[in-house]
Amino acid sequence: MAVVHLPGTLAAEAGGQKRFELEADTVGEALRQLPMANLLFDEEGELRRLINVYVDGVDARGGRLLEESLSERSEVRVVGAVAGGS
Template sequence: MSSVSVRIPTILRTYTGGEAEVTAEGATLRAVVADLEASYRGISARILDDNGKLRRFVNVYVGDEDVRFADGLDTATPAGAQISIIPAVAGG
């Protein structure tokens, strides 16, 4: 298993007990989200939609790479990778 570091946006910190960064396990983003859900019940519903796809208004980066332009939930998450979950901000 590869251990990665996940940056948690303020809006989701209620799930992580206020932690801004947590550690998760998984070789792909899908596995990392499943591991986050196992440790922080309810968090995956804020990241994934009812079809198990990334929500439209949530951007996820593995390192500097936007997973929407990589392999989505199948994007590799090598050991030591920094994953950032960034809710899109709407407005004008």
Template sequence: MTSATLRLPTPLRAFCGGQDEVTLEGATVGELLRALEREHPDLRGRILDENGEVRRFVNVFVDGANARGNGGLDADVRDGSQLTIVPAVAGGSGRSR
């Protein structure tokens, strides 16, 4: 089985006991994200939607490449790969002070 490290953004760390990364087993992005939800059930619904798809405002990178352009949830993950979960950030009024 393939082992990969998932790097978690600050807003999601509270749902994983404060960890900034976890190592899980899975051969695809989807397998790893589902394993993450099984290990940390409080994350359920924050990365994957009710249909099991990556939420549109969340990007997952595998070794620096956006998984959406490389097969999405079916993208293969090599042993030792690093996945980075990046939720979209919005804010600010656009006005200068």
């Protein structure tokens, strides 16, 4: 059972829930189960450009991203790209 952690704005869109336990073999499978998944993916089904995903502390963009495999104990963190100024 992988665990997905959401930042505040996304959690608010998921009824206030910040932590989800999900049955999923890959990052993509996990993210698409979330109730606010349409905020993560654009109209072509691509992960939005400024969303980062970390699996067990490692940036999934450096790996296979949505195809990255998850284990029973994987911790997935969704994080807005670090960008300052506004």
